[in-house]
Structures are given as C-alpha cells and as structure tokens.
Amino acid sequence: MKAVPVTCVLLTAALLAPPSLSAQHPHQQPPPKPPAQKPAEDHSHHMHHEQPKDQPKEPIPPLTDADRAAAFPQALEGHTVHDKKLMYYVLFDQLEWQGTSTGGVNLETTTWIGGDIDRLWLRVEGETHDGDVEGVSADALWGRSFSRWWDVVAGLRQDIRPGDPQTWAAVGIQGLAPQWFEVQATGYVGAGGRTRARLEVEYDLLITNRLILQPLVELEIYGKRDPARGIAAGLSSLESGLRLRYEIRRELAPYLGITWDRKLFGTADLARASGEEAGRARVAFGLRTWF
Amino acid sequence: MSSHRVRPLAPADPSRRTFVKGLAAGGAVAGLGLWRQPSLWAQAQGLKPTIELSGTDFDLTIGETPVNFTGRPRIAYTINGSIPAPILRWREGDTVTLRVRNTLRREDASIHWHGILLPANMDGVPGLSFHGIHPGESYTYQFTVKQNGTYWYHSHSGFDEQKGLYGALVIDAAEPSPVQYDREHVVLLSDWTDEDPRRIFAKLKKQSDYYNFNKRTVGDFFRDVRQHGLSATLADRRMWGQMRMNPTDLSDVTGYTYTYLMNGATPHGNWTGLFTPGERVRLRFINGSAQSYFDVRIPGLKLTVIAADGQYVKPVEVDEFRIATAETYDVIVEPSGAEAFTIFAQSIDRTGYAAGTLAVRHGLRAPVPEPDPPQLLTMADMGHDMAGHDHGAMTAGAAAAADPHAGHHMPAAKPADPHAGHAMPAQPPKPPDPHAGHDMPKQPPAAQDPHAGHDMAAMTAGVQTHPASEQGNPLVDMQAMNPMPRLDDPGVGLRGNGRRVLTYADLRSVFDDSDGREPGRTIELHLTGHMEKFAWSFDGIKFSDAPPIRLQYGERLRVVLVNDTMMSHPIHLHGMWSDLENEQGAFMVRKHTIDMPPGTKRSFRVRADALGRWAFHCHLLYHMESGMFREVRVEE
Numbered sequence: 021m022k023a024v025p026v027t028c029v030l031l032t033a034a035l036l037a038p039p040s041l042s043a044q045h046p047h048q049q050p051p052p053k054p055p056a057q058k059p060a061e062d063h064s065h066h067m068h069h070e071q072p073k074d075q076p077k078e079p080i081p082p083l084t085d086a087d088r089a090a091a092f093p094q095a096l097e098g099h100t101v102h103d104k105k106l107m108y109y110v111l112f113d114q115l116e117w118q119g120t121s122t123g124g125v126n127l128e129t130t131t132w133i134g135g136d137i138d139r140l141w142l143r144v145e146g147e148t149h150d151g152d153v154e155g156v157s158a159d160a161l162w163g164r165s166f167s168r169w170w171d172v173v174a175g176l177r178q179d180i181r182p183g184d185p186q187t188w189a190a191v192g193i194q195g196l197a198p199q200w201f202e203v204q205a206t207g208y209v210g211a212g213g214r215t216r217a218r219l220e221v222e223y224d225l226l227i228t229n230r231l232i233l234q235p236l237v238e239l240e241i242y243g244k245r246d247p248a249r250g251i252a253a254g255l256s257s258l259e260s261g262l263r264l265r266y267e268i269r270r271e272l273a274p275y276l277g278i279t280w281d282r283k284l285f286g287t288a289d290l291a292r293a294s295g296e297e298a299g300r301a302r303v304a305f306g307l308r309t310w311f
Numbered sequence: 312m313s314s315h316r317v318r319p320l321a322p323a324d325p326s327r328r329t330f331v332k333g334l335a336a337g338g339a340v341a342g343l344g345l346w347r348q349p350s351l352w353a354q355a356q357g358l359k360p361t362i363e364l365s366g367t368d369f370d371l372t373i374g375e376t377p378v379n380f381t382g383r384p385r386i387a388y389t390i391n392g393s394i395p396a397p398i399l400r401w402r403e404g405d406t407v408t409l410r411v412r413n414t415l416r417r418e419d420a421s422i423h424w425h426g427i428l429l430p431a432n433m434d435g436v437p438g439l440s441f442h443g444i445h446p447g448e449s450y451t452y453q454f455t456v457k458q459n460g461t462y463w464y465h466s467h468s469g470f471d472e473q474k475g476l477y478g479a480l481v482i483d484a485a486e487p488s489p490v491q492y493d494r495e496h497v498v499l500l501s502d503w504t505d506e507d508p509r510r511i512f513a514k515l516k517k518q519s520d521y522y523n524f525n526k527r528t529v530g531d532f533f534r535d536v537r538q539h540g541l542s543a544t545l546a547d548r549r550m551w552g553q554m555r556m557n558p559t560d561l562s563d564v565t566g567y568t569y570t571y572l573m574n575g576a577t578p579h580g581n582w583t584g585l586f587t588p589g590e591r592v593r594l595r596f597i598n599g600s601a602q603s604y605f606d607v608r609i610p611g612l613k614l615t616v617i618a619a620d621g622q623y624v625k626p627v628e629v630d631e632f633r634i635a636t637a638e639t640y641d642v643i644v645e646p647s648g649a650e651a652f653t654i655f656a657q658s659i660d661r662t663g664y665a666a667g668t669l670a671v672r673h674g675l676r677a678p679v680p681e682p683d684p685p686q687l688l689t690m691a692d693m694g695h696d697m698a699g700h701d702h703g704a705m706t707a708g709a710a711a712a713a714d715p716h717a718g719h720h721m722p723a724a725k726p727a728d729p730h731a732g733h734a735m736p737a738q739p740p741k742p743p744d745p746h747a748g749h750d751m752p753k754q755p756p757a758a759q760d761p762h763a764g765h766d767m768a769a770m771t772a773g774v775q776t777h778p779a780s781e782q783g784n785p786l787v788d789m790q791a792m793n794p795m796p797r798l799d800d801p802g803v804g805l806r807g808n809g810r811r812v813l814t815y816a817d818l819r820s821v822f823d824d825s826d827g828r829e830p831g832r833t834i835e836l837h838l839t840g841h842m843e844k845f846a847w848s849f850d851g852i853k854f855s856d857a858p859p860i861r862l863q864y865g866e867r868l869r870v871v872l873v874n875d876t877m878m879s880h881p882i883h884l885h886g887m888w889s890d891l892e893n894e895q896g897a898f899m900v901r902k903h904t905i906d907m908p909p910g911t912k913r914s915f916r917v918r919a920d921a922l923g924r925w926a927f928h929c930h931l932l933y934h935m936e937s938g939m940f941r942e943v944r945v946e947e
Contacts, residue, residue: 077827080865080920083947090430091923091945099438099926102469102512103846103853103938109517136846136853137785165785168841169555196843199552229524270514270521310517 108133109310114263116306118279124149126304132163139163141173141194156180159190159206170195177208183249186210200224215243227264232273236261245286250294252286265308273308359392361478361575365400367407371422373444373466373476374414380503380570380577387475388415388466390422394575395499395599396464396478403459403485409452411444419443422452423467423926424480425637425883426621426903429454431923434885436467439924439942443468459484460621461595461639462903463499470508473601473932477501481595482621489821490617492643495593496584500607500634500656500665502569502600512933515563519845522565525660525685526557550690554789556842556877558687559660561803563845563878563933564602566663571603573656573667581676582667584654588647592669593617594654595641598634601932604659604879606633606805607640609652609669610680615643616813620902625819632813633659633802635881635906637930640813644669651675659804659879661685686804693877694775694791694910775873775912778837784851788841790875794912796894802879802908815891815899815906815913824890824898826918830869833914834860838907838929838939840876846937847876847929853938860927862919862945869896871914872907879908881930884943886921904930919945 081087114128124147131142143159161175170193177188192206201223208216222236238259245253263277280301283291288298357377376389390396401407413420421443423435433454437443444450459482466476479497504511514521535544551558576582586592598605608614608631615628618641626643634640634656646652651670658664661682668676775794781787799816800806840847849857862868869892872882882889883904892914893899905915922945929939 074828076865076867076918078825080918083864083922087430087922088947090432091921093432093441096440096442096924097438099436099854099940099942101854101938101940102936103848103940104855107513107516136841136844165844167783167785168788169843196555198555199549200555226526226528228528228530229526270518 104135106133106135111308111310113308114261114304114306115309116275116277116304118302118304120302122150123302124151124154126306134163137165139171141175153181155182161190161192161206163194169197173206177206188214188216197221213244214246217241230267232265232267234261234263234265234275234277236263242287247290250287250290250296252290254286255284256287257284258282261304263304263306263308271310275304275306275308277304277306278302279304357392358387358389358394358575361393361395361397362391363398363400367401367405369399369407369409371396371409371411372414373411373420373422375416376475378475380572381505383505385505388471389475390478394475394503394572395501396476398479398481398497399464401456401480401482403456403482406453406455410449411452412449413444413446415446417446418471419445419468420471420476421466421468422464422476423885424452424462424464426462426639427454427480428457428886428888428921431886431921431925434923434925436885436926439926456482458482458621460618460623461497461597461641462621463597463599463637463639465599467926470512470601470932470936473502473504473508473511475503477599479595479597479599489623490593490643491591492593493590494586495595496669497574497595497597498582498584498654498667499574499597499599500603500605501572501575501598502564502603503572504564504568504570506568508601508932511564511568512936515845515933516937519563519842520557520560522563522567523557523559523660524565524567525559525662527559554693556693556789558689559685560688560842560877561660561685562603562658562662563931565660566658569603569658569663571600571605571656571658571663571665573654573665576667578664578666578679583673583675584667584669585673586646586669586671588671590645592644592646593641594644595639596634597639598636600636602636604633604635605656605665606631606659606683607654607656608632608810609644609654610677611649611652612644612646612669616817617641617643619818619900620904622901623821624900625821627813627817628811629813629817630810631805631808633805633906635879635904635930637881637883637904638902638906649677651677653677653679655680657682661804683804683808686806688803688877688909691795691797692803692909693789694794694874777873777875778835778850781837781839781851781875784839786841786844786846786848786853787839787851787875788843789877790837791873791910791912794873794875794910796913797908797911798893798899798913800908816893818891818900820898820900822901824916826867826890826916828867830867830916832866833869833871835871835873836941837873837875838880838882840878840934840939842877845933847934847939849939849941854928854940854942855938857941859924859942859944862917862943864919864922864945864947866919868917868919869914870917871912872905873912874907874909877909878931878934879906880934880939881906882928883930884917884927885925886923886943886945887917887919887925890916890918892916921945922947 110131112129114126116126117123118126127146129144132139134140141161141163146156147154157177157179159175159177161173163171163173165171172193174191177190179186188208188210190206190208194204197203201221204220206218218240220238222234225233227233240257242251242253242256245251259281261277261279263275265273265275267273278301282299291298371390373388373390375386376392378385378387387394411422419437421435421437432440433452434440441450462480464478464480466472479499481497532544570577574582596607613628615626616624616632617626618624620639632640646669651668654667654669656665664682666679775791777790781790799814801812801814805812836849839849839851874880881904888901889903889905890898891900891902891905896914898916905913907913925943927941927943928935
C-alpha cells in the first residue's frame with residue numbers, strides 16, 4: 021500500500037520531462053541548471069538543526085501590549101460576505117400563444133425569493149382559449165431544501181378559474197432527479213375533503229449550448245368528482261409539450277413547440293358528453309425569459 | 312478588441328473558430344519600459360497608465376474611473392486612476408506608510424496586502440482588521456516589511472476587487488537579490504467584466520451554469536458513441552447524470568463575460584515588455600483575477616521558475632505553468648533568437664486568454680497560439696479515483712489526453728474501516744501520515760497525539776471520512792470518496808499536452824521549515840459546495856453560520872484540506888504562511904495560497920505566530936462571497 025503513491029510519483033515524474041522532486045528522491049537526477057547562481061539559503065532559518073522538536077527553531081516572539089492592541093482592535097463587528105443575501109428568481113417558463121385555427125394565450129411562471137435553503141415559491145398559471153379565460157391559478161409555497169437535490173414545499177393554492185374560486189392547502193416536493201429531470205409533485209386538499217395531486221417532469225436536451233429542446237409532462241389526479249368543473253375522480257388529465265428554444269441570451273429565449281393535452285378516463289367521458297374533445301394538439305410560439 | 316473567445320464546442324472537435332470582441336486597449340498599455348509613456352487611448356478613456364511607486368510613503372486613492380475595454384463605456388473602481396493599481400515597490404526591513412483615501416460616493420472600501428506578514432489591524436479585512444474605510448475617509452496602514460518577493464494587493468470589500476481594485480507589490484530583498492537578472496517585468500493577469508459583479512453573483516445564484524457554453528450536447532453524445540461505443544457512452548452519461556454534475560464545469564465565470572487582461576491590456580492592446588537579446592529577464596507573474604485560473608506559457612522560451620508566492624524555490628525549468636487565482640510565480644527567461652515572443656495565458660476553461668509580448672522594441676508581435684481544446688473532468692478529478700471504475704476510461708478517453716494517474720489507482724479499495732492500516736505490523740508508525748484518520752475535525756489543541764500510528768495505508772486504502780455536518784446537508788452536493796494529494800498532477804487541461812508543465816511536486820523552498828516543530832494537532836477542513844445552488848462553504852457550513860477557528864498563539868498545527876467539490880479552489884490564509892507538505896507530511900514549499908483541484912486532499916503547516924483575527928477563504932471571489940470563508944482567530 022505504502023509504495024503506491026511513491027510509484028505514482030516516480031512514474032509521473034518519468035512521464036513528464038525530468039527533473040523534479042529532487043528533495044524527495046535522492047536517486048533522481050540532479051535539479052535543473054540554476055538560473056545564474058543558486059538562490060541563497062535563508063540563513064536566518066538555518067541556525068539550529070539539533071534543537072528539540074517541541075521548540076521552534078525560530079522563536080515565537082513574546083507579545084507586548086502594543087501587539088495585543090493591534091491584534092484585536094476594539095468594537096469590530098466581524099466580516100460579512102454575501103452568503104445570507106436574499107436572492108430572487110422570476111421565470112416565465114411559458115409565455116406563449118397556442119393554437120390551431122383558434123387559439124389563446126398560455127402563461128406559466130415560477131418565482132422564488134429567499135436564500136440557499138429556505139425559499140418562498142410562487143407558481144402562477146393562466147390559460148385563455150378563444151378569448152375565454154380557461155384557467156388561472158397561483159400556488160404560494162414555502163420551500164425548504166431537505167437533501168442534496170430535494171425541497172419540501174407547503175402552502176396554499178388558489179384557483180380562480182375554471183368555475184368559482186377554490187382554495188387548496190398544498191404540500192409537495194420538488195427537485196432535480198437523477199439524469200437531470202426537474203420534478204414537481206404536489207398534493208392538495210380543498211374544501212369538502214377534495215383532494216388532488218399534480219406531477220410535473222421536465223428536461224432540457226441540449227441540441228447545442230443555445231438550442232435546447234424541452235420536453236414536459238404534467239399529470240393530474242383528483243380524489244373526488246367535481247362535475248361543475250367537468251372532473252371525474254382518478255387520473256384526469258395529461259398535458260405534454262415539446263418546446264424548442266434558442267437562448268439568444270440565457271434570459272431571453274424565443275421558442276416554438278407543440279403541445280398535446282388529453283383528458284383521461286372519466287374526465288374524458290364528461291368532456292365528450294358535453295360536446296368537447298378529450299384531446300387537443302396545438303402549436304405554440306412564445307418566449308422563455310427570466311430575471 | 313479584447314478577449315478572444317473560442318466558440319464553445321466539444322473537446323475533440325478539431326475545428327475551432329475564434330471570435331473576437333471588444334476594442335483595443337481599454338486600459339493603460341503598460342510595461343516597465345512604458346510605465347511613464349501614457350497611451351493616448353488610455354487617456355481618452357480616463358484611465359491612467361499603471362505606474363510604479365517606490366519608497367516608504369504612499370498615497371493611494373480609491374475612486375471611480377471611466378474605462379472602455381470592450382467597446383462599451385463602463386465605470387471601474389481604481390486606485391490612483393489606473394488598472395492595475397500602481398506597482399508598489401517596497402524594501403524588506405523598511406517601515407512603509409500607506410495612506411488610503413476612499414473617494415467612492417457611497418461604499419466602504421478596503422485594501423488587503425496579500426501574503427504580507429503584518430499586524431492584524433493592518434491586514435485590511437473589514438470587520439476583522441478594521442472598520443473599513445468609509446466614503447470620504449482615509450486609513451493609514453503602517454507596518455514593517457518582513458519579507459521580499461512578488462505579491463499583490465486588492466480590495467477585500469464585497470465585489471470591489473472585480474471592478475478594478477488590484478495591483479502588484481514588489482519587495483526588494485534587504486540583501487542583494489540571490490538571483491541575477493538584467494531586467495524585470497511584472498505580468499499581472501486579471502479578468503474584466505462589463506457586468507456589475509453583483510449581477511454576476513445573482514445570475515450564478517439563479518442559474519449556476521449561466522456562463523458555461525461548453526456543455527455536452529446531443530452531437531457530443533453521438534460522437535462519443537462512435538468513438539467509445541454505445542454502452543460506454545451511456546454509462547458515462549448515466550454516471551454524470553446520477554451525480555447531477557457536469558464534466559465541462561471548469562469555471563463559473565468565463566470568457567462569455569470576461570475580457571482577460573495582462574497588466575491592464577487586452578490581448579489586442581498587446582502589453583509589451585522589452586528585452587535586449589541575451590538578457591536574463593525576471594517575470595513576476597501575478598494572478599490578480601477575481602475568478603480565473605490561467606495556464607501560462609511563452610512559446611519558444613523555457614521558463615525557469617524561481618519563486619512561488621513570493622518565496623524562492625529551487626529553480627525548475629518548465630514550458631508552462633498553471634497559476635491559480637491569487638498565486639504568484641517568478642520566472643526567469645532568456646529570450647534570444649527572435650525579436651518577439653508571446654506571453655500566452657489561456658483561461659483554464661479555454662474560453663479566452665490574456666496575451667502580451669516580450670519584444671526588443673514596441674510594436675512587434677509574435678504569433679498568438681489558439682487556445683487548447685478544453686478537457687473534461689475525470690473521475691479522478693471528482694475524487695472517485697477507484698480502480699476498476701467502469702467509467703474512468705471513458706471519461707479520460709473523451710478528454711483529449713489521458714489522465715496521468717490512469718493505472719495508478721488503488722487496487723479496488725473496499726469501503727473499509729479507515730483505520731485498517733493500523734493493523735499492519737510491517738508499517739512503521741513514522742513518518743506519520745498527515746492525512747490519516749482525521750475524522751475529528753474539531754480536536755481540541757494538544758489533546759491528540761499526532762503520531763498515533765496512522766500510516767499511509769490508512770489514507771490510501773480507506774475511504775475518505777467526512778464531517779458529520781456534511782451528512783444530509785443540502786449545501787453539499789458531492790463528497791470525494793478517495794481524494795489524493797496529486798501534487799504531481801498538472802491538472803485538467805494540461806495533462807499529456809506534450810509540454811513540461813509545472814506541478815506542486817516540483818516546488819521546493821530554498822530554505823528548510825523555519826519552525827521545525829512537528830505539528831501539535833491537525834485541523835481537517837473539507838471544501839464543500841452545491842453547484843446548482845451556487846452555495847460554497849467549508850464542511851457544509853457557510854461563513855455566517857460558522858464559529859471562528861481558534862488557534863493558540865505560538866502553536867504549530869497542520870491543516871488538511873479535502874476538496875469535496877468538482878471545482879478548483881485557491882485557499883488563502885491571511886497573516887501566516889501556509890507551508891505545503893508532501894505526501895509524507897514533510898515540509899515542501901512555503902505559500903500563501905494553496906491550490907486545491909477537485910479530488911485532492913492536501914496538507915500544510917501553520918505556525919500561529921500572528922495574534923488576531925484573520926481571514927481564511929477560497930480566493931475565487933464568488934465562492935468567497937457565497938460563504939467559503941472562515942475567520943481564524945489566533946489567541947493567547
């Protein structure tokens with residue numbers, strides 16, 4: 021065991037052009053030609069080779085009161101760096117027009133404000149179609165990092181549309197899964213024991229360092245049916261998107277994409293019963309921006 | 312025209328285009344021969360040429376100066392109106408007096424004398440040494456110079472250093488110089504940005520890879536599949552993806568925003584140092600950048616390194632050296648056979664370079680090399696250098712050159728008892744391994760026998776232990792499993808490049824350990840970080856949350872550093888030397904800044920002979936400001 025680092029050093033020294041390590045390995049070649057004359061030894065350090073090991077060769081200077089005063093000036097408050105500075109991030113992940121023959125505007129933003137561990141998260145979503153507001157909601161969550169890659173979040177969600185406003189208590193996790201998948205999983209409890217869960221996964225695929233393809237999948241599950249909003253119990257919808265953006269700057273990336281949303285199972289049946297389509301594919305043009 | 316930027320692309324891609332941005336010289340075109348020859352351009356920009364001031368009395372004024380390095384006018388912070396600040400030439404043994412006036416309108420300011428031994432109240436760290444210099448006020452520094460060599464000085468207030476507050480210190484020896492030379496030039500390397508450094512910090516907090524345009528792409532994936540096969544490529548991507556790390560992550564801030572300067576001149580501005588053929592020229596290299604490592608060479612010339620961090624070393628002849636942020640190297644060259652030679656200092660990530668010329672007269676230029684292709688970090692760089700690792704070969708192969716440590720790995724070290732070495736009777740207990748078994752980071756002074764029978768086996772066979780504060784800590788995104796000193800490793804980007812590259816293993820002080828005592832105790836500190844959060848710390852604890860490290864006045868101790876991150880960190884202790892040890896724990900070279908590449912574990916000795924409160928930190932500005940910092944308090 022002991023020989024390994026030495027072997028390593030020797031082999032590396034042999035691979036690199038010699039010379040090196042003269043002090044450590046006396047059998048190696050002599051040190052290189054000195055520039056002109058060898059730098060003089062520091063004579064002050066060479067006086068006592070045989071001094072006891074617990075006494076410094078160069079004595080520790082005794083301290084005077086002047087030394088003490090200079091060492092600890094009065095009333096210093098300590099140094100500060102920016103390690104507790106409040107930071108923020110506002111991301112318009114989707115700010116887009118979606119449509120085929122008819123269309124609408126889709127907005128998805130994420131904001132955080134806080135430090136490295138604790139942050140306030142705001143997620144705002146809005147969607148219009150044919151001039152009608154289809155959905156508007158906001159999550160206000162306190163988030164705390166509890167491990168390398170994961171935060172726990174808890175707070176409130178307010179749905180403004182569709183239907184009457186609804187308030188939910190929210191709890192979830194978010195973070196970076198292995199292989200760089202960004203994951204959000206949030207569970208909600210609302211009035212009358214309504215429950216709901218959302219899972220969102222997205223990924224950045226680098227075509228180049230500026231041209232980035234972002235696949236995204238969002239699943240929604242409801243615990244109880246809510247016919248007024250066209251929702252059945254169980255897995256209710258899948259939203260997916262594929263957006264190709266070009267980062268002119270990191271903060272400024274126009275994109276185009278396709279989205280495919282599908283109502284599922286009972287929720288799909290309710291949609292079909294009311295004459296709507298269960299699935300909807302659209303193209304999207306938008307701008308991803310943050311500050 | 313400023314830094315030449317290389318289009319970010321895959322390391323193995325042979326085609327490279329160089330984009331050029333910016334203007335000629337935003338600053339003074341300066342060299343010793345030119346210090347007093349103000350360039351018209353510099354005057355037009357309001358920036359004064361860097362001059363040399365010598366003597367014992369100095370008046371320095373911190374203020375704002377309009378500059379233009381890139382084609383966009385900006386306001387820099389300057390000392391006496393120049394970037395870099397004036398070269399201060401002191402003489403060992405003199406008592407120097409420096410009156411520093413702060414004319415900034417709203418901000419406190421400070422100047423720290425980097426690597427200088429002095430009383431704590433002269434060290435210039437706001438809150439530890441003094442109160443800082445309030446706007447409109449002055450502070451008088453006065454101390455006796457106890458050393459000689461090449462050093463530098465810079466602001467220690469917030470991000471001000473990045474805005475231009477840095478300059479060279481040259482201290483002549485009381486005795487005649489032990490090295491003969493005919494001429495000398497300071498070569499101060501730095502990084503300029505048009506951005507407000509607070510914006511850079513904020514951007515890194517929001518998106519830590521903001522400035523990295525060299526990440527691996529889909530195209531790189533298919534190239535790797537062709538070169539290494541599908542399964543090796545998938546395994547490689549899976550491994551990096553599992554760690555959520557990026558093997559191209561060499562610099563946090565890159566040529567995307569930086570214009571690299573040599574003595575305040577952009578590459579196009581072409582700082583020129585004169586020589587006469589046959590002369591021996593001493594070049595005093597200083598890395599005065601905020602966040603950049605440089606790889607320096609002068610094509611056509613051998614470099615004889617004679618000093619590191621101001622202290623003489625046994626001369627060693629090389630083709631190239633890496634200079635970590637805040638380090639200094641003194642080099643002797645003997646230019647002959649050509650009229651001009653390019654001093655080429657490429658950034659570690661190869662996104663740009665600083666360049667200037669050694670020439671027999673002004674106006675000459677030698678060919679400027681293309682930056683080398685960037686290499687990828689290897690598993691060894693990540694401190695996961697275990698034999699039989701499935702992915703090491705792939706990672707090394709994807710890089711342009713092989714890891715010199717390939718094949719030198721430990722034979723499949725089992726995740727065993729770190730004290731396994733104790734049971735080996737054949738191993739004598741001395742020399743003690745400085746790196747062994749320091750799983751108690753907070754040992755009380757004198758409570759521990761440093762000769763407690765640890766030997767090298769404990770270090771090499773055992774898996775690295777980590778402080779409890781790192782466990783489950785969201786500020787710690789990786790831990791090195793098997794970090795090694797790797798003093799003889801040229802480092803990522805310099806391996807196998809066909810040039811003789813300086814390593815720490817080449818450095819030997821010309822003097823012995825001036826204290827001579829064996830360290831009485833060991834403090835082990837781990838360099839930690841979270842790349843995605845851009846959070847940096849020691850032992851997973853940021854500066855604001857950490858108590859001071861307390862040293863007893865007069866004690867001799869060993870500091871063991873373990874890099875648990877994937878980046879290099881230049882670690883600087885104020886007020887006292889950091890005497891770097893070799894793998895066996897013996898004194899090797901005296902330094903003030905210890906470079907800690909990823910995957911390394913290195914140790915240095917400290918003689919606590921400076922009473923007071925001292926800063927101890929990573930000298931990458933944005934790492935320091937995000938918390939990779941400690942107060943070291945030397946008390947009676």
